[in-house]
Amino acid sequence: MILVTGATGLYGKAAIQHLLKKGVKPEDITALVRDEAKSTDLRELGIGIRVGNYDDIQSLKKAFTGVDKLLFVSGSEVERRTEQHKNVVDAAVHAAVPYLVYTSFYRKSDEEVSPIGVIGQSHIDTENFIRNSGIAYTILQNALYAEILPMFTGEHFLESGIFLPAGSCGVPVAERNEMAEAAAAVITSSGHENKLYRTVNTVNFTFFDIADSLSKLLNTTITYKNPTTESFIAVLQSNGLPQAAIDGILLWVNAIRDGYFESDSSDLELLLGRKPAGLDSMLTKLYSK
Numbered sequence: 658m659i660l661v662t663g664a665t666g667l668y669g670k671a672a673i674q675h676l677l678k679k680g681v682k683p684e685d686i687t688a689l690v691r692d693e694a695k696s697t698d699l700r701e702l703g704i705g706i707r708v709g710n711y712d713d714i715q716s717l718k719k720a721f722t723g724v725d726k727l728l729f730v731s732g733s734e735v736e737r738r739t740e741q742h743k744n745v746v747d748a749a750v751h752a753a754v755p756y757l758v759y760t761s762f763y764r765k766s767d768e769e770v771s772p773i774g775v776i777g778q779s780h781i782d783t784e785n786f787i788r789n790s791g792i793a794y795t796i797l798q799n800a801l802y803a804e805i806l807p808m809f810t811g812e813h814f815l816e817s818g819i820f821l822p823a824g825s826c827g828v829p830v831a832e833r834n835e836m837a838e839a840a841a842a843v844i845t846s847s848g849h850e851n852k853l854y855r856t857v858n859t860v861n862f863t864f865f866d867i868a869d870s871l872s873k874l875l876n877t878t879i880t881y882k883n884p885t886t887e888s889f890i891a892v893l894q895s896n897g898l899p900q901a902a903i904d905g906i907l908l909w910v911n912a913i914r915d916g917y918f919e920s921d922s923s924d925l926e927l928l929l930g931r932k933p934a935g936l937d938s939m940l941t942k943l944y945s946k
Contacts, residue, residue, distance in 0.1 A: 659686050659687070660687045661728045662729055663731075664688030664696070665688070666730065668730055668760065668836070672840050673688065678841075684703060687704065689707050689709045690707075691710050712737070714744040714748050718748045721749055721751075724749075725755060726755070726756050727758070728758050729760065730760050731760050731761065735775060735776055738783075739775075743786055746787055749790070750790050757792055758797060758840055758844050759784070761799065762780050763799060763829070765917050765918065767781050784796055784853075799856045800857035801918060802832070803939040806830065807943060809864070810867070818868070818879055818881060818882050819864055820892065821884075823883065823913045826863065829862070829918065830862060831858040831934070831939075835929060842928050861920065867881070870936045870940050874945065
């Protein structure tokens with residue numbers, strides 16, 4: 658039996674769909690959900706449902722009983738994620754789960770002081786929990802989702818361009834759906850035990866590239882303006898954005914500017930059996946609506 662955590666989220670649902678496309682029978686897939694009321698669509702597919710919460714290790718121990726393969730989708734509650742993820746790994750050990758696949762994140766290094774602080778450290782800690790657990794594993798270091806690019810380009814990029822202090826370093830963004838497909842490919846095939854894969858795009862895309870691609874797509878001129886951090890903060894403050902939101906954006910922008918997400922290799926093409934979607938294709942899906 659394959660159990661998918663975070664199964665009502667976008668990544669978890671996509672992974673389940675790809676498992677089904679690869680011929681896994683619905684009765685051989687189980688979804689871990691926090692709220693059973695949100696799992697109606699999964700039940701209609703014939704997927705088994707187990708209720709569990711990353712904060713409740715006893716619920717996880719019960720849910721993981723009899724699981725052969727665990728697709729461990731990382732949690733979204735950043736401040737509590739390290740503790741939550743330790744619960745998942747400890748519960749998997751308790752339930753004698755033979756194999757798990759974990760959705761981590763790609764970064765250039767595991768330096769002690771991460772540009773994105775606790776966000777990155779929780780994934781680094783989780784990878785170490787898994788390696789020390791004795792469970793056979795595969796770690797997927799996922800790229801930043803292409804689907805978050807609108808957060809960086811802003812609402813008014815058509816009028817005023819992309820205004821972001823992200824420098825000229827690139828990011829190998831990829832589609833969430835393709836990364837979920839890669840996870841399904843790993844968990845349904847052999848030879849991936851105790852390996853780490855960079856599930857990132859084959860190209861590092863800069864915001865200059867993104868502006869050029871959007872210009873072609875929308876048949877207009879989109880500029881990329883790389884202001885100082887101080888100017889960027891001032892503009893966001895003048896637009897009434899809360900300081901907490903500004904700080905959150907800057908964590909990611911500063912990491913991009915410093916090249917923290919640039920990659921010199923990719924395993925996504927290998928796992929998909931084809932090249933991942935290119936920039937034009939990804940932006941068409943995001944902005945041609």
